Amino acid sequence: EVQLVESGGGLVKPGGSLRLSCAASGFTFSSYSMNWVRQAPGKGLEWVSSISSSSSYIYYADSVKGRFTISRDNAKNSLYLQMNSLRAEDTAVYYCARDGGAAAGTKIDYWGQGTLVTVSS
């Protein structure tokens, strides 16, 4: 069974930093691209970033480019999102999501339960 478990969310002040982690199990992590998708309270889904299986290809939404960094450790079956210069509008539940498609972004098929990030003074 595919399992994705996010951690690292919490309350942070504007301008601060946070690192999210996602522990994957139940599949061969190193064979799949991965994504981060967020959802602000009461709002829709917003794609944040994706990373290919070997980290060769990395993409970011314009809203986070230059502030967020996605990475992965295939030996630890883990995905990360380093978030810097956080803003109030980054407040959201952040989901770790597997990509089962031929390339990153083509088929997001499994999602974690999410971790809440709140940016507030």
Next chain:
Amino acid sequence: QSALTQPASVSGSPGQSITISCTGTSSDVGGYNYVSWYQQHPGKAPKLMIYDVSNRPSGVSNRFSGSKSGNTASLTISGLQAEDEADYYCSSYTSSSHVVFGGGTKLTVL
């Protein structure tokens, strides 16, 4: 990248069929057969219902079907059931190798 356009809400009675549209551009929906649909119940993670425009993952009811014409994709749910009441989101791969989601549609089963 602008969000794909979905109706804010749709409704139907049990047993009826409904269709949710998802309109993009030639740089996303119209340019690739990488349109997916997700169901999200309150407080839960999204669940993949349709991928590659019209394919159903194992375990998803055949009451759910997808299609595409030009820059608009559609999700049809037939034989509406109470448990289908949820938010539905479309997504598409884009020419920038990004992912764009629709704004979401709230389905109410009357």
